Amino acid sequence: MLSIKKVIASSLVSVFVLSAALFAGTISADSGQAELQLAQLSDGFSAETSYMASCFACHSTGAAGAPKVGPGNAEAWAPRVAKGMDVLVTNAISGFNVMPPKGLCFTCTDDDLRAIVQYMVDSSK
Ligand code: HEC
Secondary structure, three states: OHHHHHHHHHHHHHHHHHHHHHHHHHHHHHHHHHHHHHOOOOOOOOHHHHHHHHHHHHHOOOHHHOOOOOOOOHHHHHHHHOOOHHHHHHHHHHOEOOEOHHHHOOOOOHHHHHHHHHHHHHOOO
């Protein structure tokens, strides 16, 4: 009798843990969206489209030592990501050695550039 109670209790616990995890997942997805809405992205902005238009020329080929973007390039990005996203975004905005200011996307806002840098890092895993 006691062991049946234990089984019921432990399955109740796992249901609780599972729903807590799902609930937490919902919350973090929501707050991610709120963050996105607060960012000052240009109308109709797409990180991928802007990357293709402004950054792809150097970052797809690794021209002039640009860290390559795309699957399998995590190593090229690891030491840069280690500097922190804020440093990467600041360098993308101000320029960094041969990397030109704003990566030549002069219509991009700072938040647009942040989204593009995030896209570059995310797609280089
Ligand atoms: C003319 C070529 C060129 C273009 C266009 C370009 N980059 Fe770069 N980028 C570079 C080079 C070269 C480096 C490496 C600089 C170094 O480490 O000395 C670099 C480095 C970076 C870094 C890493 C900075 C760091 O602190 O390590 C980021 C982030 C970056 N580029 C973002 C962008 C974004 C975003 C765009 C487009 C909006 C862009 N780049 C367009 C050449 C370019």
